[in-house]
Amino acid sequence: MLNIFAVNTVLNESRKLRDKILPEEYPSGEQYLIPIIESIDNHKTLEITYQGHWQDKSYTFQIEPYCIKAFKQRWYVAARSPYYDKVLIYSLDRILEMKQTDLPFEYPQTFHPKAYFDDSFGVIVDEEYDVEKISIKVYGNQCKYFRSLPLHHSQKESETHSNYSIFTFRLRPTYDFCQAILSHGDFVEVLEPQWFRIQIGTTIQKMNQLYE
Incomplete structure (x- = not known):
C-alpha cells in the first residue's frame, strides 16, 4: 500500500506530478x-x-x-x-x-503498537468500554462501501440480502466509533448491543430537535 511518506517522496522527485496528485x-x-x-x-x-x-x-x-x-x-x-x-x-x-x-x-x-490499538476504532483507547460484538444493518448500495473500505479490521459480513447486509465488529464502542456510525446517516442501523443502539438513537433524536 502506498503511504503518505511514499507519496511525498514521489512528489519531491517529480515536480511535474505535484499538481496531479492530491493527498489529504x-x-x-x-x-x-x-x-x-x-x-x-x-x-x-x-x-x-x-x-x-x-x-x-x-x-x-x-x-x-x-x-x-x-x-x-x-x-x-x-x-x-x-x-x-x-x-x-x-x-x-x-x-x-x-x-x-x-x-x-x-x-x-x-x-506492541498494533496490539495496543487492535480493539479500538481510531485513537481512543478507553478501557472503561468493554470489547463487545457490534452488529449493524447496512442498507442499499452503502454495503459496497463497507465491503471496499471496512471500518475496522474485525469487520465481517455475517448476512447478505438483496437490499441490506448485516456487518459485525468486535471492538470498544467508543466516541469515535459512534461518530463513524452516525456519519453514514440513515443507511446504517445499530442492532446490538442494546445500550449502544439506544445511545445512537438518543443522539439522532437530539440532532433532529435542532432542525425542528
Whole structure:
C-alpha cells in the first residue's frame, strides 16, 4: 500500500506530478514527526507544551513516546505519561512547543503498537468500554462501501440480502466509533448491543430537535 511518506517522496522527485496528485492535508503537527521518531528510536524523553481541545490553557510536561499513528487527517503519538504512569494519546496539532531531553526511558518489551490499538476504532483507547460484538444493518448500495473500505479490521459480513447486509465488529464502542456510525446517516442501523443502539438513537433524536 502506498503511504503518505511514499507519496511525498514521489512528489519531491517529480515536480511535474505535484499538481496531479492530491493527498489529504494534515492541519498541523508534521514538524514534530522527526523529533518524535528520533526520541522513540533513541529512547529519550520529550518535553512538550500541550493544550487539549477542551482545555482553557496549556501545560508543559514530559512524555515517553512509544509510537505514532495517523487517523482522520491528524497525527497522534501514544506516549507514557510519567505523571499519570500510563499511556495516553496526544494529538500533534495540539502541541505548542516540543524539545528533546537527555533523560532516557525504557521502552517496555510488552508494548506492541498494533496490539495496543487492535480493539479500538481510531485513537481512543478507553478501557472503561468493554470489547463487545457490534452488529449493524447496512442498507442499499452503502454495503459496497463497507465491503471496499471496512471500518475496522474485525469487520465481517455475517448476512447478505438483496437490499441490506448485516456487518459485525468486535471492538470498544467508543466516541469515535459512534461518530463513524452516525456519519453514514440513515443507511446504517445499530442492532446490538442494546445500550449502544439506544445511545445512537438518543443522539439522532437530539440532532433532529435542532432542525425542528
